[in-house]
Amino acid sequence: MPELPEVETVVRTLGPRIEGRRILSAEFRSDLILRHCSACLSDVLPGRTVARVQRRGKHIVCTLDAGLLIVHLGMTGKLLVDAEVSRHTRAIFTLEGATLLYDDIRMFGSIEWCEALPARFARLGPEPFDVSEEEFFRGLRGRRASIKALLLNQTLVRGLGNIYVDEALFRAGVRPEAPAYKLSRARSNRVYTGMLEVLSEAIAHRGSSISDYVDAEGRQGGFQDRHNVYSRGGEPCRVCGTPIRRLVLAQRGTHYCPKCQR
């Protein structure tokens, strides 16, 4: 599942391949992925040049010479440069000197073009690396939801998903069910640090290839083998050997070590 580290890896591999190139045509094979888009992309995109590719939370924002092309990979989205068209190819962008495909099995992802960032971006919290320890702790005030639900919902910080929330809480030694407002400053600091550490390490390993994530060049990530808890229900904790527990929280599979996380 593409979360912040995976999207960052896609952006780093995609940018050098398409920045500076002019879009010649755009073809769409699914209307579902265009559900956020009010513009007709096949008309708007041809002739535009990709100036810059950047990450904003889990979104890929391509700044064009006019407007923005925004891609969210959802669960199974892939942006692939110079790859073969498959039955899951939902969009084909022909650029001068390169072809960019958007493949997405489940079509939870989306593509849109707009003049400026849409209003819903204003509701997203800051980038994890831009928030201070103090701001993070202040963000927990009055929030009765579990720390897991809060970290997932993109309002405290943006970019975390199910994998890295579970992994950050393991590093912090904090139970995912803990109500956010009840965390002490010390425990909040540990969550904050665990979050930044796991994101940094995951980016360094080019993300986690769970299900079928690959970067823009089709390469898998390397962080999935370093997960401590995610998808390891019943397996021994790497630290203390206690079986990792799995439960459903915030409608998501949730994994933690009952001994290391109190």
Added chain:
DNA sequence: ATCTATTCCTGGCTGC
């Protein structure tokens, strides 16, 4: 304002 449940989708897995 905040929180929770529901919905979208399809490949892969389980069990009969």
Added chain:
DNA sequence: TGCAGCCAGGAATAGA
């Protein structure tokens, strides 16, 4: 071997 049924989950949405 085949197939029904369930599971995975990001985020918009509706409802409490």
